[in-house]
Amino acid sequence: xxxxxxxxxxxxYRLRTDTHGPRKATVxxxxxxxxxxxxEASGGTDEGPTPVEYLLGALAxxxxxxxSRVASDMDIDLTVTGVDIEADIDPARFVGADTDARAGxxxxxxxxxxxxxxxxxxxxxxxxxxxxxxxxLDNLIAPTAVAFGVTR
Numbered sequence: 207x208x209x210x211x212x213x214x215x216x217x218x219y220r221l222r223t224d225t226h227g228p229r230k231a232t233v234x235x236x237x238x239x240x241x242x243x244x245x246e247a248s249g250g251t252d253e254g255p256t257p258v259e260y261l262l263g264a265l266a267x268x269x270x271x272x273x274s275r276v277a278s279d280m281d282i283d284l285t286v287t288g289v290d291i292e293a294d295i296d297p298a299r300f301v302g303a304d305t306d307a308r309a310g311x312x313x314x315x316x317x318x319x320x321x322x323x324x325x326x327x328x329x330x331x332x333x334x335x336x337x338x339x340x341x342x343l344d345n346l347i348a349p350t351a352v353a354f355g356v357t358r
Contacts, residue, residue: 221233229248230242230243230244230251243256244256258293258295262314264342267342268343270289272340273332276336280331282324282328283324288319296312
């Protein structure tokens with residue numbers, strides 16, 4: 207990759223969400239749309255993954271993309287063959303219980319499937335570099351400013 211491509215330039219992402227009741231929404235980004243919903247047992251119609259499932263899916267997808275990019279940049283023989291994620295969540299805070307529990311996941315466990323002939327030291331270096339360059343992971347583990355506003 208050329209140095210010109212490595213220079214820092216911010217990119218703004220925009221999306222629009224149309225709600226269809228308290229549990230279902232359609233998210234539109236670029237030329238794509240996807241449905242966010244809750245399972246029927248939670249009052250939804252189960253027409254799409256939940257918001258937290260999309261979060262985990264975003265992490266898995268970004269591990270694949272970032273991991274592939276890092277392997278190419280390192281010029282190593284390594285292919286990501288899959289990403290499995292498990293995460294535990296206590297819904298107590300979400301449902302309004304008086305609790306010290308987090309509203310989000312704790313912990314998130316990620317297993318990356320690889321096809322590689324590289325030695326353990328190279329795989330370890332690749333993993334560390336992938337973790338440091340993964341934007342979704344960065345948003346999960348580092349404080350990120352989020353500014354809310356309302357429209358009427």
